[in-house]
Amino acid sequence: MRHIGEKKINKKLPFVRELCQNYVGIDPVDEMIPVRPVIHYMMGGIDTDIEAATSLPGLFAAGECACVSINGANRLGSNSLTELLVFGARAAHSAVRFAEQNPTVDEEAITAQAAQEQERIREQFFRPGKGTETIASIRTDLNRALEAGAGIYRSEESLKVACDQVRELKERYKSVELADHSLTFNTELIAVLELGSLLDVAEAVTHSALQRRESRGSHQRSDFPERDDEQFLKHSLAYQTDGDPRIEYSDVTITRWPPGDRVYGNN
Amino acid sequence: MxxxxxxxxxxxxxxxxxxxxxxxxxxxxxxxxxxxxxxxxxxxxxxxxxxxxxxxxxxxxxxxxxxxxxxxxxxxxxxxxxxxxxxxxxxxxxxxxxxxxxxxxxxxxxxxNMDHFIDKMGEVKTWLIPAEDKPIEDGEYLQTPAQLAKYKQFTMCINCMLCYSACPVFGQNPDFIGPAAIALGQRYNLDSRDGGADERADVLFSDEGIWECTFVGECSEVCPKNVDPAGAIQMAKVTATNDWFKSFLMPGGRKKSGGNK
The missing domain is CATH 3.10.20.30 (Beta-grasp domain)
Incomplete structure (x- = not known):
């Protein structure tokens, strides 16, 4: 950024300068910024319609956890905030409408279900001396598995390894034990529940990516570098089974912008 | 390496x-x-x-x-x-x-426990109360760079509450509305699109509001985003004083509180 000059940097990129100064200890006015790849955004998510409704009645999703599919195969910078504002409001309106249309709830059934879930959590994670795994070790191994197998460039080989590793990690997850058994602000419990969800998402990502034998947006296969609209102009839908997830496909509705090549410069 | x-x-x-x-x-x-x-x-x-x-x-x-x-x-x-x-x-x-x-x-x-802080933001109404309602078809509410500059600094607040922990007045009186909530009140009062200054005045200028501040300035010292809540509070004091005088000089003068937009 050194060629841009201090004045322009302060005006157009003040946050970038602040981040560099406070966190990397360099000033981009005079120095080069070290750059490396990171996860930018999760394009997939919980399948919703444009009113934020999922296939489960009464469950609505918005933001990065959802997939309304407005971002296609690669989100452009800053679009997630506007997505959140628009579909967050729609989710709220939809939820209000749903509540109005379904005024009676079976409180007894809900209480029983909650008690059952609490018992499940207690049995799975609060069992002194029985668990052998920690949250940190599984999370670190999951990071490594996905970085290596489902990172920027993927291949059949790397994805198969990642699928196997995620399967093993799901097995190890069953043996996690928590140090914290408190019922007051138990952040370790939140972390272990999130880790379970991370493993589910990782499984959906790796298996969908393995079966998508093409390159599109952020999904780059070194063994299938071209986009293949004939076979894969589709949404991948992952369904949980007793074993590996089942991957199905749904059609993509193209309105104004057909898929094109991502080109840089004047190509 | x-x-x-x-x-x-x-x-x-x-x-x-x-x-x-x-x-x-x-x-x-x-x-x-x-x-x-x-x-x-x-x-x-x-x-x-x-x-x-x-x-x-x-x-x-x-x-x-x-x-x-x-x-x-x-x-x-x-x-x-x-x-x-x-x-x-x-x-x-x-x-x-x-x-x-x-x-x-x-x-x-x-x-x-941050409940009290969240409640204070609600009392001050730290959100945009549109000065005029217009249909979406009429387009954006435009603003000049000069109008933006009047309040931009205060938009940097990330509600981290460091300023409350630095404030001896808040330490003595937990009901003090406090630096961040007042700075955010000013953020909207100074916004040319906002018409909520009167609604905020009762809380901002109350006994627990700006007059509690003794201008220690620690809040601005610790702010990680250089928001300068102390400056916002002093600015609000000037506005409040002007409005108070105006209410004597011209009937209905207080109705225009919120400072120069």
Missing amino acids: ATTDTQSSTKTMKLEVFRFLPDEGEPPSFQVYEVPYRDDWVVLDALNYIKDEIDGTLSYRWSCRMGVCGSCGMMVNGEPKLTCSAFLRDYYPQQIKVEPLSYFPVIRDLII
């Missing part, structure tokens, strides 16, 4: 951390943890290391790790800091004392 890494990984550092576990019925205490020292680690990295590798019961709030979310504010050696930007290298080799933000009730360990 490799030698520096190896060298720094053998160094360690001690953190003396405030513990409070209400379920156990024990009084609060301090626990000392030894963590690896790394040049590029911040206090939050050290806490995460403790939680992952030493003691899973240590509890604290955090999220973004880059000074944007405002969740990880704590007292570091007695000063309110975002732990994501408090580097170990600035304290090494001394032991670091980590406590929950001052003047707030503690729920557990380093986690404070």
Whole structure:
């Protein structure tokens, strides 16, 4: 950024300068910024319609956890905030409408279900001396598995390894034990529940990516570098089974912008 | 490079951390943890290391790790800091004392109860109350760069509450509306699109509002985003005084509060 000059940097990129100064200890006015790849955004998510409704009645999703599919195969910078504002409001309106249309709830059934879930959590994670795994070790191994197998460039080989590793990690997850058994602000419990969800998402990502034998947006296969609209102009839908997830496909509705090549410069 | 890494990984550092576990019925205490020292680690990295590798019961709030979310504010050696930007290298080799933000009730360990702060934001109405309602088809509410400049600084607030823990007035009177809520009130009062200054006046100019502030200025000193809440409060005092005089000089004069837009 050194060629841009201090004045322009302060005006157009003040946050970038602040981040560099406070966190990397360099000033981009005079120095080069070290750059490396990171996860930018999760394009997939919980399948919703444009009113934020999922296939489960009464469950609505918005933001990065959802997939309304407005971002296609690669989100452009800053679009997630506007997505959140628009579909967050729609989710709220939809939820209000749903509540109005379904005024009676079976409180007894809900209480029983909650008690059952609490018992499940207690049995799975609060069992002194029985668990052998920690949250940190599984999370670190999951990071490594996905970085290596489902990172920027993927291949059949790397994805198969990642699928196997995620399967093993799901097995190890069953043996996690928590140090914290408190019922007051138990952040370790939140972390272990999130880790379970991370493993589910990782499984959906790796298996969908393995079966998508093409390159599109952020999904780059070194063994299938071209986009293949004939076979894969589709949404991948992952369904949980007793074993590996089942991957199905749904059609993509193209309105104004057909898929094109991502080109840089004047190509 | 490799030698520096190896060298720094053998160094360690001690953190003396405030513990409070209400379920156990024990009084609060301090626990000392030894963590690896790394040049590029911040206090939050050290806490995460403790939680992952030493003691899973240590509890604290955090999220973004880059000074944007405002969740990880704590007292570091007695000063309110975002732990994501408090580097170990600035304290090494001394032991670091980590406590929950001052003047707030503690729920557990380093986690404070922020309900009162959230309520204050609601009382001040820290959101845009449109001066005129117009249909979406009529397009955007346009603003000149000069109009934006009037309030832009105050939009940088990330609700981290460091300013409350630095404020001796809040320490004495927990009902004081406080630096961030007043600065955010000013943020909207000074916005040319906003018409809510009168609605905010009752709270901002109340006994728990701006007049409580004795202009210690610590709030602006500790603000990680250079918001200058102390400046906002003094500005609000001037506006309030002008409005008060105007209410004598011209009937209905107070109706135009909120400063120059």
